[in-house]
Amino acid sequence: MQEQVLFFTILLGFLITVLLSPFFIPFLRRLKFGQSIREEGPKSHQKKTGTPTMGGIMILLSIIITTLVMTEKFSDPTIKTFILLFVTIGFGLLGFLDDFIKVAMKRNLGLTSKQKLLGQIIVSIIVYFLLKQTDFSTSVEIPFTDYSFELGFFYVLFIVFWLVGFSNAVNLTDGLDGLVSGTAAIAFGAFAVLAWNQSNFEVSIFSIAVVGAVLGFLVFNAHPAKVFMGDTGSLALGGAIASIAILTKLELLLLVIGGVFVIETLSVILQVVSFKTTGKRIFRMSPLHHHYELVGWSEWRVVVTFWTAGLLLAIMGIYIEVWL
Template sequence: MLEQVIFLTIFMGFLITVLISPIFIPFLRRLKFGQSIREEGPKSHQKKSGTPTMGGVMILLSIIVTTFVMTGKFAEPTVKTYLLLLVTFGFGLLGFLDDFIKVVMKRNLGLTSRQKLIGQIIVSAIFYFIFKQNEFSTEVSIPLTDISFDLGWFYFLFVTFWLVGFSNAVNLTDGLDGLVSGTSAIAFGAFAVLAWSLSQFEIAIFSVSVVGAVLGFLVFNAHPAKVFMGDTGSLALGGAIATIAILLKLEILLIIIGFVFVMETLSVILQVISFKTTGKRIFRMSPLHHHYELVGWSEWRVVVTFWSVGLLCAILGIYIEVWL
């Protein structure tokens, strides 16, 4: 039964994305919703200019439909189901606005940092209000130990930091064809295993819905990409995976399972600190995936290497939680 539910959910999410993509991608192209490439980026990326973006709309549609259908059939929708969809849609909407400003209004930076942060905080606050109203635990546990902290009202600050931080981390990682699609499929797959082991079936179904959706998107997003997910997809996926970790009370474990996203973010932070304090750069370019491109790695080699690191970290995360 378990294997059937997982297979059917992944297959449905995959099928929806694969079926709507050949319709949606030409539609985006006709609307001239093409990606603008930063001039300071790797020169090899200039040929990607004009590739349709905002493909995250397809991912969101697939996730929402698959989650509702499969949860209704195999599990009872709960507050956790709606919280997952709330954050995914909320962050996805912010990403959509950002993409829309970039491609339609031709303002390459999209929403300002302040506008985006305010929107993310608002979504996080709504999430926390519902979370608190349902008296969910505000404890944070440290993996491999018996240590846990009840943060009380400070948990709001933690939740906001986690949601905003990981949504932006996934967004920063979205710079190469198929990179986020693959690493997301791996990370959400790991949390699906953990959710099922904890009997959190509605979270498990949501997680594998995401796996199916991003794998279907990967068919069109693998190198050479025919479509990009844009901030619509990356912000939504980052918010979703942080929400899963919070609801499963595996917040800290997300650092391990989502290590690729953490590593990419740290590379940006370290680069900025180093340049501002010493005038020197640690990496040839940040985020980290661009550094490896500039030292001569092919785009596909970088992507596969990061997928492999993500897979090892996902296995480690499952091992820590389930077997240790």
């Protein structure tokens, strides 16, 4: 029965996004909500200028509707469902404001980094206080071992770091057609399996609802993309997957399952540190996916390679948690 619930959840999430897209994408075009491509990016991306962005709205609507319908019918919604939707909507709203400023107000940089960071921190702190109302553990388990360390009050700093860090990591990864849609589907799918293994059904339902939503979006986001998710989608997905890792008490395992996002972020950090300290660049361009483009790989080859890496890391994460 539970397997059937997950199947219908992913199907509903997929169908909602697929059915919304043919109406929503032309609507974005009429509003002239087209993507501005940075001049310093790969030259091959300039032809993408004007492609509708803010498609993350479709992903968010699908996630919200699917989660509410399926948890109401097949599970007992609790504070966990509320937190997952709160983070997704909260970070999605920040992304929406960022996208809206870029495309409607013609300010290419969107929200300032301080404004975005402040919003992310506020959402994260609210999550901590929501969890504090329950008997939620403030310890963090170490993968591969039976050990954990207690953070106590400092768990609030961990939550802020995890939510802010992974929302920005997914945002950095969103640079090629279908890259985040595919890697996110894989990562959320892995957490759906792990949450189901814990009998944490409402988290599993939410996770698989995200899988359905992003796979539906991928139909229109795969190369050549007809729509981009924008910060509306990428910030929401990053915050959501960090929240799932926290609620399942698999916080550090996210470093493995979300390894592609981690590597992309590290490539940016290493590039900046290297250039500022030595004046030399490690990569031709960061994040890492742009490096491979400039090496000569086709966009599709880069995306499929990163999907494959994400799949292997997801399998590794499941193996670590379930069988080790």
